[in-house]
Amino acid sequence: MVMIDLKRAPSYPKTQRFDSALSDFEYSPSEPPIVRSEQELLADAEYFYSAGRFRDCSDVLKTICKEYPENKQAKTELTGAIFRLLEQQRGGYNFKTLYTEAAILRPPQLDHATYVGPVEVRKSPGKDRGLFTTAQVKAGDLLVCEKAFSYSYSDHQNGPKVALREATIKKLTEHPNLIALFSSVHHSSYEPILAVDGRPVADP
Known part of the structure; x- marks a missing residue:
């Protein structure tokens, strides 16, 4: 049986510590499903939303709306999750809204999904990897429509390049599940170090 710290769990999505959140929400497949309380279901939904798993998030929120019909928060969040799902699956963005949000928010952490359309990355004959339809x-x-992996500002005291490097390493250190994905972008002969002594590392 899994025990979720309801005071701790909501902090993970806000700090984007998805690995830590996942360890709190997982339970052994051999264990029987457990009945979730309203607060636990809300915590599940928040984690799924923050991790970009909008289908799972919508399913949990639908359960809350059915089991706890007086929960207005779940109804509001379900609407948002459905919009994110449309963005993720169909690329249904309101770009005017995106530009407005990007101009106002600092840091520019937009609440929108990533969309990957009919494209794939593969080797190009005689060249390096390329993006193909x-x-x-x-x-x-x-x-394709995706947020920047990390970002910096030109007014950073150490300069934008140093700030960007620091932000990238910090994100990889806090989210080791992203290391392999991030390293896969590298296209030269250098083989990045993904783990040392069985533990993931950020190899800048």
Whole structure:
């Protein structure tokens, strides 16, 4: 049986410590499903939303709306999760809203999903890797929409490049589940170190 610290669990999505959140929410497959309280379900939904698992988030919120029909928070969050799911699956963005939010928010942490359309990364004959379409597309079609992995500001005391490097290493250190994905972008012959003594490391 899994015990969730309801005071601790909500802090993980806010700090984007998804690995820590996952360890709190997981339970052994051999154990029977347990009945979740209203607060536990809300914590589940918040984790799924923050981790970009909007389908799972929507399913949990639907359960809350069904089991606890007086919960207005769940109804509001379900609407948001459905919008994120549309963005994630169909690229249904309101770009005017995105530009407005990006101009106002600092840091620019926009509450929107990542969309990957009919594209894939693969080797290009005689060259390095490239981005290729997997279906017929036309001018104006949205292929990819994703947030920056990390960012910095030009007014940082050590300069934007140093700040960007620090922000990237900090994010990889706090979220080791992202190390392999981040390292896969590297395309030269250098083989990045992903783990030392069985523990993940950020290899800058």
